[in-house]
Amino acid sequence: MDGLEIAEGVWLPWPALTERAVRSPGPGGQNVNKVATAIELRAQLHALVGLSEAARVRLAQARDRR
Template sequence: MRIPITASVFLDEAELSVRFIQSSGPGGQNVNKVATAVQLRLDALGSPSLPEALKARLPQVAGQRLTQGGELVITARAHRTQEANRRDALERLVALLREAAHRDRPRVATRPTHASKRRRLEGKARQGIRKAERGARWDGE
């Protein structure tokens, strides 16, 4: 099955590795017996599905979730069932990859308008007058 990341990028589900581990948190005695937490792994930097531009931005977006070997690890343990945690981990993976796929528009340098320059200088002049008036007064005698 193909998982849509963006309109043009799809991730093959066969590239994902899912492991169930013991979870901490709610569940009482059940938490000690059942492995409900999910650890989702994707060899992100070696994935043929992901474009090079996305792979280049992934280390900044993923942070600690990306291993030295380029593997993306998502751990989900918020829910009590394996299926809910699996769904949560997959949603978080897709959100992370979408964030890495998003490219900011480059900033276009603009020049300040004549009116904005004038307003800035008028404000500086007012502030200068205000500060000058704080000084000691001299009567002239």
Template sequence: MEPAPGSVRLAPGVTVPAAAITVTASRAGGPGGQNVNNTSSKAELRLPVAAIIGLSPAAGDRLAMLAGFRLTAGGELLIVCDETRSLRTNREMAMERLRELVLAAQAVPRPRKRTRPGRGAIERRLQNKAATSARKKDRKVGGE
């Protein structure tokens, strides 16, 4: 399925209007000599989570959990990239991180299968308990 004109495909069946994504550039730290003081190469991508189309409510909850500190109080997803000296590359890397985050949120975790400890583990635990009990019993003066 192709995304609607003017929208960006984040994952299969998940799109966001291009107008909802705002990318701002600012000065980045790190290597780059004196040029780093003159160029704005850090990309800051902002996207309201409510603007994401095609994300199930459960996936939205998982996205909020996975986003962690990248989710602002206003419900915006904030992804920052300043790894390279190129604004275009940093913008592309930020978009790729957004896609990976949405894809990870769409993946339904397998339910945990309850297991019981094996017989050997239970026996070892009971033997350790008995040894500890005997050790403490031997410490007593009366030796009950």
């Protein structure tokens, strides 16, 4: 299966992932608030393969609390 393995038997297909460069939240010295030095990786919850329904519900609840 072509994608990112999250855990044994649980994976995400590559098209379900998006990435972007963002400013890192930590200390940065001269480059603080100027340079995007961190990578944010986002995944589509519905695209997770091999995840139990209970785990899917917990992830959705955690997402909705944000």
